[in-house]
Amino acid sequence: MKRTYLDHIAATPLRPEVFEAMRPFLADSFGNPQSLHAAGREALAAVEAAREDVAALIGASASEIYFTASGSEANNFAVKGLATGQQARGRHIVVSAIEHTSVLNSVKALERSGFSATLVPVDRDGRVDPAAVEGALTKDTVLVSVMTANSEVGTVEPVAGIAAVCRARNILFHTDAVAAAGNMPLDVKALGVDALSLAGDQFYGPKGTAALYVRKGARILPLVDGGIQEGGRRGGTENVAGIVGLGRAAALARAEMAARVAAVAPLRDRLLDELLRRIPHVVVTGSRTDRLPHHASVCVEFVEGEAMLLFLDMKGIAASSGSACTSKSLKVSHVLLAMGYDHAIAQGSLIFSLIDATTGADIDTLLEAFPPIVERLRAMSPLYTEYLKQRGS
Amino acid sequence: MKRTYLDHIAATPLRPEVFEAMRPFLADSFGNPQSLHAAGREALAAVEAAREDVAALIGASASEIYFTASGSEANNFAVKGLATGQQARGRHIVVSAIEHTSVLNSVKALERSGFSATLVPVDRDGRVDPAAVEGALTKDTVLVSVMTANSEVGTVEPVAGIAAVCRARNILFHTDAVAAAGNMPLDVKALGVDALSLAGDQFYGPKGTAALYVRKGARILPLVDGGIQEGGRRGGTENVAGIVGLGRAAALARAEMAARVAAVAPLRDRLLDELLRRIPHVVVTGSRTDRLPHHASVCVEFVEGEAMLLFLDMKGIAASSGSACTSKSLKVSHVLLAMGYDHAIAQGSLIFSLIDATTGADIDTLLEAFPPIVERLRAMSPLYTEYLKQRGS
Numbered sequence A, B: 001m002k003r004t005y006l007d008h009i010a011a012t013p014l015r016p017e018v019f020e021a022m023r024p025f026l027a028d029s030f031g032n033p034q035s036l037h038a039a040g041r042e043a044l045a046a047v048e049a050a051r052e053d054v055a056a057l058i059g060a061s062a063s064e065i066y067f068t069a070s071g072s073e074a075n076n077f078a079v080k081g082l083a084t085g086q087q088a089r090g091r092h093i094v095v096s097a098i099e100h101t102s103v104l105n106s107v108k109a110l111e112r113s114g115f116s117a118t119l120v121p122v123d124r125d126g127r128v129d130p131a132a133v134e135g136a137l138t139k140d141t142v143l144v145s146v147m148t149a150n151s152e153v154g155t156v157e158p159v160a161g162i163a164a165v166c167r168a169r170n171i172l173f174h175t176d177a178v179a180a181a182g183n184m185p186l187d188v189k190a191l192g193v194d195a196l197s198l199a200g201d202q203f204y205g206p207k208g209t210a211a212l213y214v215r216k217g218a219r220i221l222p223l224v225d226g227g228i229q230e231g232g233r234r235g236g237t238e239n240v241a242g243i244v245g246l247g248r249a250a251a252l253a254r255a256e257m258a259a260r261v262a263a264v265a266p267l268r269d270r271l272l273d274e275l276l277r278r279i280p281h282v283v284v285t286g287s288r289t290d291r292l293p294h295h296a297s298v299c300v301e302f303v304e305g306e307a308m309l310l311f312l313d314m315k316g317i318a319a320s321s322g323s324a325c326t327s328k329s330l331k332v333s334h335v336l337l338a339m340g341y342d343h344a345i346a347q348g349s350l351i352f353s354l355i356d357a358t359t360g361a362d363i364d365t366l367l368e369a370f371p372p373i374v375e376r377l378r379a380m381s382p383l384y385t386e387y388l389k390q391r392g393s
Helices: A016-026 A038-057 A071-085 A101-112 A130-136 A159-168 A240-278 A305-314 A334-338 A360-379 A382-392 B016-026 B038-057 B071-085 B101-112 B130-136 B159-168 B240-278 B305-314 B334-338 B360-379 B382-392
Strands: A065-068 A092-096 A116-120 A141-145 A172-176 A195-199 A210-214 A282-284 A295-300 A349-353 B065-068 B092-096 B116-120 B141-145 B172-176 B195-199 B210-214 B282-284 B295-300 B349-353
Touching (some): A016 B016, A038 A065, A038 A240, A071 A092, A071 A101, A071 A141, A071 A172, A071 A195, A071 A210, A092 A101, A116 A130, A141 A159, A159 A172, A240 A282, A240 A295, A240 A360, A305 A360, B016 B240, B038 B065, B038 B240, B065 B071, B071 B092, B071 B101, B071 B141, B071 B172, B071 B210, B092 B130, B116 B130, B130 B159, B159 B172, B240 B282, B240 B295, B240 B360, B305 B349, B305 B360
Parallel strands (some): A092 A141, A141 A172, A172 A195, B092 B116, B141 B172
Antiparallel strands (some): A195 A210, A282 A295, A295 A349, B065 B210, B282 B295, B295 B349
């Protein structure tokens, strides 16, 4: 069976060039970067070269990059580490209602230790209003965290505007750019952010590799206490091969950024237009204009996202119905609920996210396979039967 | 130049079988284990098979294994997560004075949030007395953490005895087995521990892969808050290739355990005996009897460990003078100080740790190269000149 992979947000393939960069560090070159001998120096040089590449992707300095093992760890490190690092000044945090679970649950953990938090609402497009962030700030606020782009609905947030609000009040601002970094141009200086999370498996790098940018001078406490690695801010032997892979993926993303965006954005637009045209009772979730270039998301009324996924999978098509981090929890997306969708519609969430190898033929395959699946599932749906009855009466 | 690698404790080579097991997950098989499609299911099956292999290495159930990205993360997760998980019962922790920095600094972080801690001393061999642990327990003690074996001096601790003391008082007991697991037989049930940390790069697995065993029923709070991965106890997309590599390394270690110990222990003993015979003013640090099979450590009086390392490196011999996690911090080892060595002697610390490919010829290479290095460095040492003067007078 031909396989059509439209689940970029869950994981991207590893680029062969990335694997080749990693390979020596999975073979003869196995030194610990902290060792005082030839094998150690070789590993250290590779780690530091990767740090330069990751920094260059987002316009940072290498000394501002801390490697972590996942976007979730980077988000935990940022939210907990920056909040506790500033707690002498205050113990209030502001985040948006549609943040990733790693941010929201970090906030809950901080609340258990005496912090308070305000969740800023979003509009129907999932957009956070900088003025709403400003309105949520108190004299005790020490940290704001709003994502760069949402992986479930694709909306790109007005990060520079929010950063400006925070900077004016001398409050640190972190942005979870895991879905965005490597997929759209980002520059930490232009955005004015104090901290930014990114993850390699979102731009053709290896799983288990990620990084947190922390602006020089911003005080952060470690999440993983330990030795002298990462400037004493993240203990643990470095995942040398993974870090090298992340660096190579960052360098590729930087070099190919414009071409990648130009390749996927028109396919995404065609996909969304055709889904709306071919299937009744479909809504596009998230913004159509401020949107991740590789991201198409919809809610299909009267059917469940999971059922559609399983039928698509039987046709060899991989997609998702929400964040992979919550996919099996069977909960309705907190993102869609925050955007004002009701439970019934939010259950029909589907995300088609394109990779750089996605072709027009892949989109055609989906567009042919999908409408009959929706039709078939609706035929079995009591909700749809009820709807037809009411419309008929 | 022929290279002689005697720095197992900093990092082991990746076994080729481990790399081959990982390779598919660095190529076509790139799914996210949480995805509801074929690519996701393939990844999930691989992760769960690895969990079985890691569990089998230490006599645990698969559901008791949580993957992490380093031994340091596993130690942070255990110490912080178990302590905060029990804090309704009390806020006192007991650890030994020679724990790894990831344990000691986790304890410091807990102290900043209202916990108190007692550091139990060790004897000249670096041994923790179970009776001393018992004496340190208070009615508020909720967690004890004592390592299985120390990576700087090789001493294997009486873990079963300490576990029995804790169990009798209904206090959770964690052991940092990063240096021990995969290198000596370990069984969590026989030891009676509630939690145990291990790391893949200590037994021919990949860097960036580790695990924490937590006995079923022991309450632990996450270190990395996030999604549904690892039973909701450790968020973040799984490092599938790394986890698969860790699983393969665990299976190899289990199958080859007896052979590995039988290969390195006699070489270690010969190395220690010959160092004592060939070089004056050398002391073996740590226990000679309760000792990691691959671990030889000494203090060489009147010279600095780092200088010896650099001269050995010039001869193509890789060794270490302490934990890689502190190697460049230029501090004298807290382990040796706790064992009662004075600063002057502790500065001459050297660790030769054997890998499974180490041969008698490697040991010969070291034994030939090392005495002239010591002699040369002593000739430049004001301390040694002073010593000779005093002896002569």
